[in-house]
Amino acid sequence: MAYGYNGRILRVDLTKGTISVDEPGDGFYRRYFGGRGFISYYLLRELKAGVDPFSSENKLVFAAGVVTGAPVGGSGRNSVGAKSPLTGAYGDAEVGGYWGAELKHAGYDAIIVEGKAEKPVYLWIKEGEVEIRDASHLWGKTTAECQEIIRADVGEPLARTAIIGQAGENLVRYAAIINDVHHAAGRTGLGAVMGSKNLKAIAVRGHNRPALANPDAVGALAKWLRDVVGLVMGGFRSQGTAVSLRALNRDGGLPTRNLQQSVFEEADKITGRAMKETILIGQGSCYACPVRCKRIVSVSEPYQVDPAYGGPEYETLAAFGSNCGVDDLAAIAKANELCNAHGLDTISTGATVAFAMECYERGILSERDTGGLKLNFGNASAMLQLVDMIVKREGIGDILAEGVARAANTIGKGAEEFALHVKGQEIPMHDPRYKQGLGIGYAISPKGADHTMSVHDSMYTSEGPLMESGKGLGLLEPLALNDLSPSKVRMVVYHSCWQHLIDCLVLCNFMPFSYRQVEELVCGVTGWNSTVWELMKVGERCLAMTRAFNIREGLGRKDDVLPQRFFTPLPSGPLQGVSIDKDQFEQAKETFYSMMGWDRINGSPGRGKLQELGIEWVSDYLGGEVED
Amino acid sequence: MAYGYNGRILRVDLTKGTISVDEPGDGFYRRYFGGRGFISYYLLRELKAGVDPFSSENKLVFAAGVVTGAPVGGSGRNSVGAKSPLTGAYGDAEVGGYWGAELKHAGYDAIIVEGKAEKPVYLWIKEGEVEIRDASHLWGKTTAECQEIIRADVGEPLARTAIIGQAGENLVRYAAIINDVHHAAGRTGLGAVMGSKNLKAIAVRGHNRPALANPDAVGALAKWLRDVVGLVMGGFRSQGTAVSLRALNRDGGLPTRNLQQSVFEEADKITGRAMKETILIGQGSCYACPVRCKRIVSVSEPYQVDPAYGGPEYETLAAFGSNCGVDDLAAIAKANELCNAHGLDTISTGATVAFAMECYERGILSERDTGGLKLNFGNASAMLQLVDMIVKREGIGDILAEGVARAANTIGKGAEEFALHVKGQEIPMHDPRYKQGLGIGYAISPKGADHTMSVHDSMYTSEGPLMESGKGLGLLEPLALNDLSPSKVRMVVYHSCWQHLIDCLVLCNFMPFSYRQVEELVCGVTGWNSTVWELMKVGERCLAMTRAFNIREGLGRKDDVLPQRFFTPLPSGPLQGVSIDKDQFEQAKETFYSMMGWDRINGSPGRGKLQELGIEWVSDYLGGEVED
Secondary structure, eight states: OOTTTTOOEEEEETTTTEEEEEOOOHHHHHHHOBHHHHHHHHHHHHSOTTOOTTSTTSOEEEEOBTTTTSSSTTOSOEEEEEEOTTTSSEEEEEEOSSHHHHHHHTTOSEEEEESOOSSOEEEEEETTEEEEEEOTTTTTOOHHHHHHHHHHHHTOTTOEEEEOOHHHHTTOTTBOEEETTTEEEOGGGHHHHHHHTTEEEEEEEOOOOOOOSOHHHHHHHHHHHHHHHHHHSHHHHHHGGGGGHHHHHHHTOOOBTTTTBSOOTTGGGGSHHHHHHTTEEEEEOOTTOSOOOEEEEOBOSSSOBOGGGOOOOHHHHHHHTGGGTOOOHHHHHHHHHHHHHHTBOHHHHHHHHHHHHHHHHTTSSOHHHHTTOOOOTTOHHHHHHHHHHHHHTOTHHHHHTTOHHHHHHHHOTTGGGGOOEETTEEOOSOOTTTSHHHHHHHHHOTTSSOGGGOOOGGGGSSSSHHHHHHHTTTOOSOOOTTOOSHHHHHHHHHHHHHHHHHHHHTOOTTOOOOHHHHHHHHHHHHOOOOOHHHHHHHHHHHHHHHHHHHHHTTOOGGGOOOOGGGGSOOOSSTTTTOOOOHHHHHHHHHHHHHHHTBOTTTOOBOHHHHHHTTOTHHHHHTTTOOOO | OOTTTTOOEEEEETTTTEEEEEOOOHHHHHHHOBHHHHHHHHHHHHSOTTOOTTSTTSOEEEEOBTTTTSSSTTOSOEEEEEEOTTTSSEEEEEEOSSHHHHHHHTTOSEEEEESOOSSOEEEEEETTEEEEEEOTTTTTOOHHHHHHHHHHHHTOTTOEEEEOOHHHHTTOTTBOEEETTTEEEOGGGHHHHHHHTTEEEEEEEOOOOOOOSOHHHHHHHHHHHHHHHHHHSHHHHHHGGGGGHHHHHHHTOOOBTTTTBSOOTTGGGGSHHHHHHTTEEEEEOOTTOSOOOEEEEOBOSSSOBOGGGOOOOHHHHHHHTGGGTOOOHHHHHHHHHHHHHHTBOHHHHHHHHHHHHHHHHTTSSOHHHHTTOOOOTTOHHHHHHHHHHHHHTOTHHHHHTTOHHHHHHHHOTTGGGGOOEETTEEOOSOOTTTSHHHHHHHHHOTTSSOGGGOOOGGGGSSSSHHHHHHHTTTOOSOOOTTOOSHHHHHHHHHHHHHHHHHHHHTOOTTOOOOHHHHHHHHHHHHOOOOOHHHHHHHHHHHHHHHHHHHHHTTOOGGGOOOOGGGGSOOOSSTTTTOOOOHHHHHHHHHHHHHHHTBOTTTOOBOHHHHHHTTOTHHHHHTTTOOOO
């Protein structure tokens, strides 16, 4: 029997201490594929509307996908999801490394964590066997300390781990879950949900690689990837995800000083190249991947940075670098280490520090508020101290641990203007005045500001290999970056569906696969005869499900907004004077809803669309509020 | 440069006698592909609303597609389209043989025929050169006579021809255009449009085979087809399209006596097998096709049937056989010959005779009306005489030449109840009480009752190779034939889009290609990187365009109806007591509109859908009547 057909989904009730296994069958797998598909399915069906994200009624789902663990680059990842404590909406995060593949090899496609343990525990899953174990001795430990102890406890030096740090324990609303100490499931605060359940870690080990339906096809794809990786992924291999930082700055798209500017005059000091020439000591990888984009850095002066925690990605470099006005690569590496050690999302943490810095520079926060920290942009030392205070919820850190939206509300004095977020989640390191299609994605993504919803604008600016790829979906015309026409919206719609498919497969975004190669991967692993049409519909289905979850929580069009800053012109740089046109933006949102088959009033998926996607059951979970 | 990119579209103005060539470029080809895509594009943009189909303002478009003429079975066909004189709506017909490939090899993807010649003419196209030639000596001739004369005139014994007979000349509203004397572009009355323009024929000859982008991929597909054809198309090869007649009758789905019944007690006398064992003398083929499903028959007693006119297909066997209560294979073969010689659609002609027979048996028509013909069901001789009267518009034939809808109106006395049509076009030989999804297709097809819109119901009744194929589109569940649930509607929607794609490619419906093999064919011929998503969107785009054409003509939901007969129970046979539930049917139509992104009031494509499909220009041609 082919891979994926007979998957098992583990269910752990931490309140009762019980363990069970669901085997939902091929039809389930073929409709939802995994990852975000599983998470949105279970959250819609099993959560009550309005549940407190930190209550025992929230559920935390760890999910692989049908191709996870196949011997092809990009397939080692996993998703984690729950109702987000940061946004109150659908929340999930994807994470690289080996843990997803290991979970699959240990016999499970997903874990649904329910309830709340009375005292700290961790899960140990080995070759299909599951134990809920005491974690009292692990509480308060860094991720690296915790991993070391767990591996010794279970006697498996190669056990893969997903661990929270103090940030998650302390319910910092943007706490992350860290896999193998240096891969982060960063966004939407899932580390805090894990902390709220007194679940410190999940360690897994397994050797049961499911059979491939067509090993030759999968092998050919893996070989293709190995063969082209030097050619098409050379920059990634050499400089990591930071390879794009320099060009973004050149073009006027690098978030700088809480997105007040989009050019950072010291950008050259924090590029992938600068990292390579200074602090880089090695490259990490994910399961089966030939790219090796992950960074390993070491710093001894003026900060000690432990190489075990990896090195900063692009998002981290911009969030703690340009966006905090910091040009000190060592300090950024240290901030990255703190986030990985204590379990924080580097994007939201950096963005929150930048928010505090702007408040400080504008006199909204004073040294009295900050406990003496001089929070000027560029003050690397203060930045690091503030991260530590957030982890521990000390002083102003306790307020900032709530995220910029809640913090601005607490701080008052007009701080809200400088709190850059969508639905409560902080803006990632892509300025939507630069990539305006991304602005639609930020506004409409179920997760709040999420750059993975649509970062594809730059593919379509001129004829070239990337635009050529998009033609395979019928996206035929070049589009300006600041275009918000229906053609741009179509691009965002199609890519949002594709991105949701990728997040159902839990594949890495950076694999240079064509649409048809992903089709080949799915078919080669599962034995299905899926087409790109089916794959797009899996993504569209998932996007409708996450949207439906949010509609049930009371979110809708009123929440599909962008901070006012993006409707005001950039003050300098190549994009001086550029802003998003608000009328065009509102029209583009309506066009997005309409193209999706969602109503134009609130962006709620209509009955016909739910029926077409084979998820009419969703309407039952919306209390019959579906538009005919 | 790859095939299809640089195609040429010929424009012939018969009023002015002028010839010109459009080269619309790659973007045009990639959006519309050919066939129905081209026809709907030109009719929408170049016809005024409300134009008389027989006026010089109507345009007649002959179209191949981007893969036409490639050396793979199924690719020799062409489409013909115009505003239909039968329905007043969008009209087109697809036709097999060699003419489409020959047109392509002569240098053109399509011909737009405009205006009206003062006296009969024909077109002669050779290696890109075009002549408008006198056809006075051809008027009134049979298709075979005409072809012989033209071939001699132009000195090309292998010239391929598209010819009308007396039926087209006499503006019989369901007159056909006959390719090479025995392949019919049968439906929607395009032969009459050709006749109204005084255009007797188009003869073509060419040897310029466009280069293939990937000859190996195309060659592999052609080889695959040759290899499997015996296995999966053995029935077709052996018995032609009539292979299904026996099973349809067994299951209670064979239109009998003007669809009063669905079982014909003498069915065994008119099956593909019976034909093979009696009158079959050979098999014909289409360009590059290894199947050879076309029949060649010869009869000497009691009728002379000329083998040059081929032999009856399934539709013809049922239309002149069971549906007229006739069990005489020789008479059916003769009727087929008459239709091909004089240029009539066998479906509409047989259905019209059956209508007249029911009227006669019910006393609505008498011998006085019929000129002495005793039109009882089963009277083969009367049937043949009536066909001749229709061709010549003699007596009752003049009334019946208008089609059943207009004829019933003229006849009065309640004849309307027995006039089985949608939008004026007669019902093909598939009972929608048997395949209920097809009922939705009949009602909604832009062409009126058209079985190619959706004949796929039976693929999904149980797990098997055909249903497995459908899973590639995400159609995962078995569906009962009489199911009209949203799942069935989704199947009809997806297959309607796919069917429109196939009719944009002008591929044969019967090729056993998977969705991905069609993708391979398109990419192998053109060099595009199309996915099945792009292909489905081409089909959906075309369906929206044909729908928009009809909306402009004043058609809408009120015209998406089925004859009352199908809402009344079958009187006998395996499906005794079965009918279509009217409420379910109305609900299914709304679901269809909704799934298509059309409004639920009138089934008009919404602005968001037009924008998503990249055809917002359509709204300009609807006079701004597009729903937001």
